[in-house]
Amino acid sequence: MDKRVVTLVGLIALLSTMWFGGAAPTHQAGPVRATAAPTILGFPAATELEAKTAQAAFNAADKGKPDPAWKGKKFTIAVYSAGQRGAISGPLYFWRNKFTELTGATYDIVEIPFAELREKIYSDFTTSAYKYDVIINCSNWYGDAIANDWIQPIDKYFNEPRMPKWDRASIAPAVANLMKWGEHWYGTNNDHDAQVLYYRRDILSDPKWQAQFKQEMGRDMPVAMDTWEDVLEIAKFFNRKDWNGDGKPDNGISLHLKVGGQGFFHFMALSAPYVVTPYLGQPPTKVTKYHNVYWFDPETMEPLINSPGHVRALETLIALSKAGSPAMWGWSLGEAWADFLSGKSVLVFSWGDVGSLAEDPTQSKIAGKLGARGIPGTKQPYDLEKKQFLNLSKPNMVGNQVGCSWHPVLSKFAKNPDLAYYFMAWQATPPINHWNVYMGWTGVDPGTTYDWFPPAGKATIDEYVAGGYKADDAKSFIGAFTDNFYRYPIFQNYIRIPGTPEMMEVWDVHLSEAVTGQVSPKEALDRTYQDWQKIIDNIGRAKLLKLYQQSIGYTK
């Protein structure tokens, strides 16, 4: 063959390989099939203890009566991409062999990067592709899913003998509400997101640092950190001091607000006590035009997002940002966590993942040193009715269920809905769900009575120690979550009306503008207000108002 022809063909082949290789998506969006990975007791477990405890959970879980007709069937689950041992997606891989053992059926797992997850799932429905039978859903997508009739209620399965029984009454009410819409259940129990404040127990309880704090600040260190003002003071005190003894200055607090990095969720948790105030009659949780509201005026749908309370909270966040690494506004979630877990900052506030990761020796240097408490409050909340800041003797404490609380929902177009629901219910059974919670790597955060220690629940320290926790860390971590879900007098309501993700997107951008000094906190929130007004008008104010009132339980 002519040498030039050979060269040309070779060149074309090379270019094609490079082109198609280069143009291929960086993340695998197709189904990930079972691989012949080594297993222990049928689980792709990392240790024998992990496999044994999982087997015990498997044995204890209700299994219903799997339908023999399911043998050989398959369905597809869409989940955000975190890998075979990653948060939320990991348990799907871990339990798959056992699901096949029970039913003779299996499932494909489609991992989608977080940044593209919503658009991929929404596109799947809008284009009538219906590739996904089960979606591991972020709770704030409900509005769109319900309005477009994409998912189906699951109540009809509750008394079906084929289906495993799971304990709906054990779920923290705030999270249970996220799995329902109106009178119907749509989701099954899995993850329970909320944010709490984590701190270095060893450092804050060290008499040396407490004495130095008193000397510098003229008062005792407010170790209880009941208010954000206390947190700010402690963060400022420790910032730039070498409190971990590595010869370099360390950080007070670790934050992040890179656009797209989920930082706005953290502002949500921080700002709640500045904005949400209790109803003064009974019950204090009653939603009125001025009380127990955070997002919109429940009578007009006018956004409250630029209220003076929100502005002050953002000023607090910016003040906190000066008590940490100057680079942290360019950080994403993982980097903020890593700063705390590697022992470089005293404080961080975030989801339950931090509590679990702190115990993972491959990622953490702070196992055995972890402290946690519920999100702090403030003594100066803004009263929407009186239009002034209050001056309280006790802090205004507001619980939160900030985050996605990832849980499975069943597509209305599922090819094998019964089989798919069987899987959802089986994963929600208390032994399996609790195992997922106390094995930190799963990313499944605690939120049911069987996760709490007595008297609030029935979990034991030994279970958590078996999951790799240090006993005192587990007490503090689980205690903080129990406080948040059961002991806080009022709750920040959760937004899940249609258009929520779009509102979050613009909010995220404007918060970033404020913290990086491009605009003032007031201007950033005024911009958010204007953008939200546009979105509301675009979707339909009357329609959204009705849904919003329903979702927060507002009645005139």
Add this chain to the structure above:
Amino acid sequence: MKAMAHKERIKFFFVIPGILWVLIFTIFPLLYSLRLSFFQARLGQDQTFIGMGNFQGAFSDYRFWNSLSITVFFVVVSVSLTVLLGLGLALLFNRPRRGLRFFRSSFVLPIFTAPIALGYLGLTIFHEDVGAVNVALRMLGVVNPPGWFHQVWAARLAITLVDVWQWTSFCFLVLLAGLQNLPEELYEAAQLDTSSGWGIFRHITLPLLAPVLFTVTILRLVETLKVLDIPFSMTSGGPGAATQTYSFYVYLVGLRNFNAGYASALAYILLLIMLFISSFFFNRLRAIYD
């Protein structure tokens, strides 16, 4: 005669797949999105005709102007740098030297990398704590190196530099091919009149290379006007919306927020801008040839 007619007909048969391809994948989406741009069309809502509403909305949307101004900055800096650096490298390598083939091959490698992968690479290179750039700057004694992801202009510069790194080699390759096609005799004649390298470059190389330069510039302009992958993966458009380029904004409106009507209008505005720029350049090119 009959055989001729059959031959005439069969050639249309072979063209049909191509025509169908263009109709289905180019013309139909183009017309459909044009129609959408006159409608309020959101996910889960009935479509409503609103005439020029989406276009008018764009001109009063500060995020439209913001993304447009960021894109203009990006286009001007990136196109200038890639063309100038590409030209410099092409001149450098347009003479026999050792290892020429190796360098030429190495230089073109970035073109074959997916921009999204380059964005993630940029993320590690410009990382404010442990990225190679800031580590090097600290070694050189810079106490406070730039905050590449939280300072507005630093972030813009970072995404521009990654784009320049990828596309300089493309300009280099095309301009080198252009240089190698210039007639040797002109240079030999010029060298009899002057020994000034700059004079030869200015009066011979540059005018003769102008058509190639124009082509490279217009290709780069069109490419940079559409940039999305690098800011998407590197900065997510932040800090704030400081690196949210025009295409990024269209993507957010259309594919994240499912506001297809408004996104189509924005896409058509970009198309008009591109047509205007292309016409300008082609007119200039025609003038040079004339």
